[in-house]
Amino acid sequence: MPPKNARVAILNALKSLEDSNFREFCDELATAEGDPRIWPSEVEKKSRTEVLKVLLSRCSSGAVDRAITTLRDIGCNDEAEELAAEAGADRSQPAPRRDTSRSPLPAKPSLSRDDSSPTPRNDPKELLSSVRPDFADNVSEAVLDQLLDRLLRKKLLNEGEMESAKQKGRAEKARYVVDTVLGKGPEAASFLIKEYCELDPCSELCDKLKL
Incomplete structure (x- = not known):
């Protein structure tokens, strides 16, 4: 598993891509004859965080190398x-191209742009509010x-709120859930944080949300 700064760097790179470039990145991952092979079903219609997990689980310490190679292959x-x-x-040293033997690129400790800004830790409402954009971007x-x-x-939700949420797209639904829970008070915010980290414990967002 790459160090945390490498994982955050890959996620930041994926977030910086336009949606069309991100989809091209996923297509290239699935069509390139790299080692290890990544299959289309693993990245098709997945969020940036989910694609990051595929890279980490399949490529381990070579995930940064594979991401750099793929970005260059699509012209980014x-x-x-x-x-x-x-x-x-x-x-x-340029990242090696597909179908060649390669070793993982070295990583050194550094502060990512996400780690450089403090996050409120004591108030669940403030904490949840602070990650609202990332939550909307990354939750599956x-x-x-x-x-x-x-x-x-x-x-913590009633039937009407549940039905309203179901009629929204993924990102809008995510924002609606956060906003609704924030209106219910700190206990509701704390419950949402705990349940999210239980459902998606390996996500970078979960690291930020830990009280």
Whole structure:
């Protein structure tokens, strides 16, 4: 598993891509004959966080290398350079192309832009509010639906709010859930944080949300 700064660097690189470039990145991951092979079903219609998990689980310490190579293959050279710099990779050596033997690029400790700003830790409402944009960008539809079910069972959402949420797209639904829970008070916010981290414990967002 790469060090945390490398994982954050890959996620930052994926977030910097336009949606069309992100989809091209996923397509290239699935069509390139790299080692290890990544299959289309693993990245098709997945969020940036989910694609990050695939890279980490399949490529382990070579995840940064694979991400840089793929970015260059789709013409996103600036993003590839930024990833190499943020992950501590040697920019003087180009990332190897597909079908060649390669070793993982070295990483050195560094502060990511996400780690440089403090996050409120004592107030669950402030903490949840501070990650609202990231939550909307990264939470998957499956996790979101499970959160809705748990909030309903806990009576932190009523049937009307549940129905309203179901009629929204994924990102809008995520923002609606956060806003609704924030209106219910700190206990509701704390419950949502706990349940999210239980459902998606490996996400970078969960690291931020731990009280």
